[in-house]
Amino acid sequence: MLLGFLLRRGVITVVLLVGVTLVSFLLIQAVPGDTMSATLSEQALQDPEIVAAYRARWGLDEPLYVQYLVYMRNVLQGDLGVSQQTGRPVLDDLLTYVPATLEIALPAMLLSLVLGVAIGLYAAVKHDRAGDHAVRAGTLIGLSTPPFWLALVVLYVFFYLLGVSPSGGRLSTWIVPPERVTGSVVIDSALAGRWDAAWDAIQHTALPVLVLTVLTVAMLVRFVRSAMLEVLDADYVRAARAKGLPTSRVLTAHVLRAGLVPVITVSGLAFASMLSGTVLVEQIFSWPGVGQYAFRSASALDVPAVLGVSLFVAVVYTVVNLLVDLAYGLIDPRIRLS
Amino acid sequence: MSQILSIENLAVTLQGDQRVIEDISLEVPEGEIVGIAGESGSGKSLTAAALLGLLPDRSQTSGHAWWRGGAEPRDLLTLDQRSWNRVRGREIAMVFQDATAALHPMLTVGTQITEHMRVHLQLSRRDARRRAVELLDRVRIPDPEASLRSYPHQFSGGMRQRVAIAAALACQPRLLIADEPTTALDVTVQAGILRLLEELRAETGLSVLFITHDLAVLAALTTQAYVFREGRVIESGATEELLFHPRHEYTKTLVAARPQADDWDEPEQVAR
Numbered sequence: 011m012l013l014g015f016l017l018r019r020g021v022i023t024v025v026l027l028v029g030v031t032l033v034s035f036l037l038i039q040a041v042p043g044d045t046m047s048a049t050l051s052e053q054a055l056q057d058p059e060i061v062a063a064y065r066a067r068w069g070l071d072e073p074l075y076v077q078y079l080v081y082m083r084n085v086l087q088g089d090l091g092v093s094q095q096t097g098r099p100v101l102d103d104l105l106t107y108v109p110a111t112l113e114i115a116l117p118a119m120l121l122s123l124v125l126g127v128a129i130g131l132y133a134a135v136k137h138d139r140a141g142d143h144a145v146r147a148g149t150l151i152g153l154s155t156p157p158f159w160l161a162l163v164v165l166y167v168f169f170y171l172l173g174v175s176p177s178g179g180r181l182s183t184w185i186v187p188p189e190r191v192t193g194s195v196v197i198d199s200a201l202a203g204r205w206d207a208a209w210d211a212i213q214h215t216a217l218p219v220l221v222l223t224v225l226t227v228a229m230l231v232r233f234v235r236s237a238m239l240e241v242l243d244a245d246y247v248r249a250a251r252a253k254g255l256p257t258s259r260v261l262t263a264h265v266l267r268a269g270l271v272p273v274i275t276v277s278g279l280a281f282a283s284m285l286s287g288t289v290l291v292e293q294i295f296s297w298p299g300v301g302q303y304a305f306r307s308a309s310a311l312d313v314p315a316v317l318g319v320s321l322f323v324a325v326v327y328t329v330v331n332l333l334v335d336l337a338y339g340l341i342d343p344r345i346r347l348s
Numbered sequence: 349m350s351q352i353l354s355i356e357n358l359a360v361t362l363q364g365d366q367r368v369i370e371d372i373s374l375e376v377p378e379g380e381i382v383g384i385a386g387e388s389g390s391g392k393s394l395t396a397a398a399l400l401g402l403l404p405d406r407s408q409t410s411g412h413a414w415w416r417g418g419a420e421p422r423d424l425l426t427l428d429q430r431s432w433n434r435v436r437g438r439e440i441a442m443v444f445q446d447a448t449a450a451l452h453p454m455l456t457v458g459t460q461i462t463e464h465m466r467v468h469l470q471l472s473r474r475d476a477r478r479r480a481v482e483l484l485d486r487v488r489i490p491d492p493e494a495s496l497r498s499y500p501h502q503f504s505g506g507m508r509q510r511v512a513i514a515a516a517l518a519c520q521p522r523l524l525i526a527d528e529p530t531t532a533l534d535v536t537v538q539a540g541i542l543r544l545l546e547e548l549r550a551e552t553g554l555s556v557l558f559i560t561h562d563l564a565v566l567a568a569l570t571t572q573a574y575v576f577r578e579g580r581v582i583e584s585g586a587t588e589e590l591l592f593h594p595r596h597e598y599t600k601t602l603v604a605a606r607p608q609a610d611d612w613d614e615p616e617q618v619a620r
Contacts, residue, residue, distance in 0.1 A: 137405075245449035252400050253464040253515070254437030257429075263463070267454050342454050343499040 130234025
């Protein structure tokens with residue numbers, strides 16, 4: 011049963027990835043502007059020999075479908091091409107930038123889940139009373155705050171006014187970065203036994219994590235609240251209370267369990283978007299993550315890099331969706347056993 | 349015969365001054381099955397909810413509900429949260445109309461039968477499961493051992509209601525409130541459940557407050573009955589007397605309006 015499910019999902023995933031690469035490949039061709047003029051200097055563009063050499067070097071003289079097939083063949087061999095901007099293989103670039111994004115996205119997601127579920131459940135239990143109103147007002151503020159503005163405000167307060175936090179980057183300049191193992195500065199420092207560096211790196215993650223968390227929590231709380239409100243009205247919750255179970259058990263074993271499915275769906279999407287689209291937050295905290303890489307590649311029309319990022323985003327969404335579907339099965343026996 | 353429950357002039361007002369129960373007095377003798385009949389909105393289910401402290405938030409009650417099934421007589425309407433959790437499930441248990449909705453879809457049958465045993469009776473996991481097997485066997489669930497690990501959706505409607513009854517009986521309550529437990533079931537399955545309830549009463553001395561809108565069920569199962577209308581008791585007495593010689597106009601209408609008049613003489617008779 012599980013095997014069949016994974017097989018089905020595997021086929022869907024492959025189709026999806028081919029589709030994404032094709033669409034992003036075509037879209038980037040349709041963008042007005044030319045990779046050559048973005049890369050070559052004004053003078054070099056005047057020289058037909060250089061232009062021809064450039065086109066031959068990057069395969070731009072081939073028809074479009076050949077370019078795509080060549081690209082796909084390379085991708086399947088783990089070769090995402092070379093970034094025209096950094097001059098390094100795109101795969102290496104991604105392996106540098108993705109861990110940086112993960113370093114803030116993972117803690118932010120975990121925090122958001124814990125806080126979102128706790129606050130959302132609290133609001134649902136206090137339905138239409140003071141606590142609920144306060145939470146709803148809070149989420150409204152959280153949701154309507156632009157992330158870049160919030161990032162600037164927390165920088166102003168914690169860095170400028172209070173001086174308790176670094177201004178940006180992943181590590182203070184006077185600290186020698188640890189040897190790269192996982193790509194996470196915090197973990198790599200800890201692995202090297204350099205606790206001062208690890209602590210410094212954690213301090214650098216604090217503000218970006220805070221900003222990402224505020225936004226995600228606000229959204230999660232709303233979902234959790236409405237999901238739990240529905241469950242609280244269910245007969246099986248009344249039945250659980252009629253059994254004389256302590257409130258804590260009714261809420262955790264019965265209410266949370268049943269309301270978790272929609273929450274997981276939203277969390278998956280929130281995490282995927284955090285991994286792929288936190289450009290503004292990364293920009294303000296000088297955080298060398300995927301968002302920044304994508305932004306710079308796109309503005310330089312760096313085709314291999316843009317395609318690489320698109321592929322990465324597609325992989326993230328499909329993997330997260332797969333995990334979400336597996337989680338459904340774990341939580342709900344009706345899905346698992348049917 | 350002693351009354352295990354005496355409701356005296358119960359009145360319930362929901363949030364927004366909506367008076368849903370005007371004045372209800374009712375007695376449940378120990379070891380008997382007492383019926384409540386009435387159309388929807390007559391206050392049957394809210395009376396049950398009041399007896400378990402499960403009225404909607406911000407409801408107001410007046411009157412008394414003297415409960416003599418515990419260590420000492422207590423007025424259920426004055427209990428605080430902690431005392432409630434000792435009465436609910438332990439002394440008074442409830443079976444709901446729709447077992448499909450009243451069983452948690454994501455918890456195993458075993459969990460749902462044992463969780464309150466472990467709280468109320470402080471049983472170990474093993475002892476609770478052993479007792480759960482006995483209970484499932486008692487309510488005639490085939491292969492009780494395997495059923496413990498099954499989920500509600502793997503059972504038929506009638507079997508689910510049996511599971512719900514087993515869960516309700518887990519802590520050996522003195523009173524079972526059954527709120528239309530057979531309405532969602534077809535007739536043959538319904539007869540089986542009614543027979544089960546009567547057996548339980550006869551064998552364990554369980555008192556049952558049986559809520560229904562089905563007069564045939566009332567006749568088959570109960571000895572005493574109350575007819576509710578618009579939050580009041582309009583007629584009460586021995587069930588047969590009440591159904592065959594109704595005095596109140598409303599009861600007469602109810603009796604006359606029952607769907608199949610020809611079946612009246614042969615409702616699903618329960619072995620007494």
